[in-house]
Amino acid sequence: MTTVLTPASPLTAADRCDRCGAQAYLRVVLASGGELLFCAHHGRKFEPELKKIAVEIQDETGRLTTTTASASDDER
Numbered sequence: 001m002t003t004v005l006t007p008a009s010p011l012t013a014a015d016r017c018d019r020c021g022a023q024a025y026l027r028v029v030l031a032s033g034g035e036l037l038f039c040a041h042h043g044r045k046f047e048p049e050l051k052k053i054a055v056e057i058q059d060e061t062g063r064l065t066t067t068t069a070s071a072s073d074d075e076r
């Protein structure tokens with residue numbers, strides 16, 4: 001189990017994936033004190049490795065759930 005803490009500072013559109021430059025939805029804090037940013041795609045891809053080296057993973061991929069929902073249903 002990886003501890004997911006309440007975000008201290010939410011990721012913004014200015015935060016970019018270290019791998020592809022897309023908007024970042026995961027912030028990984030390393031034991032060394034460094035930080036890595038990943039988009040949802042790369043966050044999932046590297047998740048097994050990240051869990052070994054991270055002391056904290058801030059996961060905001062939940063904000064992406066609208067991709068499969070119908071936009072017209074937002075008003076409910």
Ligand SMILES: [Zn+2]
Binds near residue numbers: 042
């Ligand atoms: Zn990426």
